[in-house]
Every structure is written in structure tokens, then in C-alpha cells.
Amino acid sequence: MKELHSNNPKALILRQKMQFAMSGFRDRMGFHDFDPKDFEVVPVRVTIPELDSVFNDYRIVHISDIHMGQWISSKxxxxxxxxVNQQKPDLVAITGDSVSYLADEPVLDMLRSLEGLKPHDATISVMGNHDHWMGAAKIRKVMDESGIVDLENDVYTLKRGDASLHIAGVDSVTLNQHDLGQVLHRMPEEGPAILLAHEPDFADTSAATGRFSLQLSGHSHGGQVVIPGFGTPFRGSNFKKYPLGMYRVGDMLQYTNRGLGTNVFWFRINCPPEITVLKLHN
Incomplete structure (x- = not known):
């Protein structure tokens, strides 16, 4: 597949310089240590009526928008x-933008840390717009070497005896790399399905097919700023309607994770980084 890059090279170079400078400042000042209190583990119960009882209490840990090398340091x-491993996941789902404006060797080394994820079944991922801008091929290569399954307009089927649960993924909607038709063509007719899509507003399209019980997304960072009683005032392309949390879109549920990292501005207000723990029930 053709490599995609930012359509504004000057802006990209400026942001790369900003990331490099801010990362250096972060490390010099010692602002790179991990503190679990900085992250919110969010439990979410998801009811899927078609789910076989053998998948009751199936646990999906969902992370998104890591943006390696910005606020997210190696530590x-x-x-x-x-x-994530402490949540005892059956499956780990990563919904894109694992990198930000740099994908040099230090950032790729950080990405390799994901090989430490230890779900019972698999770690699966889809690409976001930043992943493509920085070179999706090399990011996919590192993911593959780390044991992560890339769902590039594809389907991953979980089996428990005769019962199935399908996890599908579409590539970046922002960059028009998605192919939902191909996903549906590859989807078995029997068994409930969950879709990973980086951009949450794609839920309007996926819900209209009637094939998915749940879509998991990121992209928005929850707006990075949340005003109590109002929500986030910051909404952008492909996250205007569903910027954070749970929504019902037709007969489908849409969940938008607030992400782990930040982009450009390294702050959050009332919008902490999120690790979502979804427990499935029928």
C-alpha cells in the first residue's frame, strides 16, 4: 500500500521540532516517570444479546492514542x-495513533515495549492518521515483531468450541484507507462482531450495516479538556459527535477511549488518560 504523509510538510517539520525539544526538556527535568495515579482505569459493562454464554465476562482492555515520545515516555x-496486564485481559485492543510526529529509532524502541502485553488471546490494533503520516509500514513491522495483530480492513475470529466472537478493524478513515466492504466480505455470517475504528464518528457508517454490536475508537483524546456538565468544547474531524465515553448509535454501542497520550499540547483538564476494561455479557 502507498505510504501516506502529512499534506502540510512545513507544519509537520515544526511539530517534529516541538516534539523533539519538549521531549528533551521533559527528560532533563525528570518529568518522565510513571505514576499509576496519572491514569484512570475505567470499567465498562457491555451487553451483547447475541453473545454465546461461553464468552460471558470476556475482558477486553482498550487503549488508544499512545502518541509515543510526547508525554508518554519510555518509563x-x-x-x-x-x-494493562494487571487487568487480566483476554484481549488487548489498540485503536491507533501509537506514534505522533516522530517515528525514529528511540520512538520505535518504545513501541517495542508493547510486546510485554500479556492477554490470554491476542493483542490487536488498527492504524490511525498519525501512524500513516509517520510511515505505517515500519510501524506495522514493529507491531508484528512485537506479536501484535494488525487488523488492516480484516477480521480476527475468537473461538470457544463452536461459539465465535469476531473482532474486525478498519484502517484510517481520516486518510481514506478504510474498506468496510472488504471487512464485511471477510466476516463470517454467524457470531457477534466488534469493530475497531480509530475515528469514532465512523460509528454512523458501521452501525448502519447492522452487523456490529460494538465499535471501539480513540482519535479524540476526549478533547483533552472536559468542562463538568458540558463535556468537551474541543471537537474536530471525525470526532464531532462521539468524542468520549459510551453512545448508542442505532442498535450498536460506540465507545470512545480518551487515549493515553497527548498531541501538541501536553496537558489535560478533567480528562485523564484512560485504560478501558470492557466486560462482555449476553
Missing amino acids: RIKGVVSL
Whole structure:
């Protein structure tokens, strides 16, 4: 597949310089240590009526928007991996933007820390717009070497005896790399399905198919700023409607994770980094 890059090279170079400078400042000042109190573990109960009882209490730990090398340092990502493993996941789902504006060797080394994830079944991921801007091929290579399954418009089927649960993924909607038709073509007719899509507003499209019980997304960072009683005032392309938390879209549930990292501005207000623990029930 053709490599995609930012359509504004000057802006990208400026942000790369900002990331490099801010990362250096972070490390010189010692602001890179992992503190579990910085992260919120959010339990979510998800009811899927079609789910076979053998999958009751199936546990999916969902993380997103790591943006390696910005606020997320080497120490922080290793701490996150440990915190995820403490949740005893059956499956780990990563919904894109694992890198930000740099994908040099130090950042790729941080990405390799994800090989420490220890779910019962698998760690699966989809790409986000930043992953493509920084070179999806090399990021996929590191993910593959780390034992992570990339769902590039594909389907991963979990089996328990005769029962099935399908986990599907679409590539970046922002960069028009998604192919939902291919996903549906590859999807077995029997068994409930969950879709990973980096961009949450894609839920309007996926819900309309009637094939998915749940979509998991990121992209928004929850807006990074949340005003109590109002929500986030910061909404952008593909996260205007579903910026954070749970929504019902037709007959499908949409869950938008607030992400782990930050982008450009390294702060959050009332919007802590999130590790979501979804327990499935029928």
C-alpha cells in the first residue's frame, strides 16, 4: 500500500521540532516517570444479546492514542503495559495513533515495549492518521515483531468450541484507507462482531450495516479538556459527535477511549488518560 504523509510538510517539520525539544526538556527535568495515579482505569459493562454464554465476562482492555515520545515516555509506556496486564485481559485492543510526529529509532524502541502485553488471546490494533503520516509500514513491522495483530480492513475470529466472537478493524478513515466492504466480505455470517475504528464518528457508517454490536475508537483524546456538565468544547474531524465515553448509535454501542497520550499540547483538564476494561455479557 502507498505510504501516506502529512499534506502540510512545513507544519509537520515544526511539530517534529516541538516534539523533539519538549521531549528533551521533559527528560532533563525528570518529568518522565510513571505514576499509576496519572491514569484512570475505567470499567465498562457491555451487553451483547447475541453473545454465546461461553464468552460471558470476556475482558477486553482498550487503549488508544499512545502518541509515543510526547508525554508518554519510555518509563510511562512500560508502566502502562504493567497496568494493562494487571487487568487480566483476554484481549488487548489498540485503536491507533501509537506514534505522533516522530517515528525514529528511540520512538520505535518504545513501541517495542508493547510486546510485554500479556492477554490470554491476542493483542490487536488498527492504524490511525498519525501512524500513516509517520510511515505505517515500519510501524506495522514493529507491531508484528512485537506479536501484535494488525487488523488492516480484516477480521480476527475468537473461538470457544463452536461459539465465535469476531473482532474486525478498519484502517484510517481520516486518510481514506478504510474498506468496510472488504471487512464485511471477510466476516463470517454467524457470531457477534466488534469493530475497531480509530475515528469514532465512523460509528454512523458501521452501525448502519447492522452487523456490529460494538465499535471501539480513540482519535479524540476526549478533547483533552472536559468542562463538568458540558463535556468537551474541543471537537474536530471525525470526532464531532462521539468524542468520549459510551453512545448508542442505532442498535450498536460506540465507545470512545480518551487515549493515553497527548498531541501538541501536553496537558489535560478533567480528562485523564484512560485504560478501558470492557466486560462482555449476553
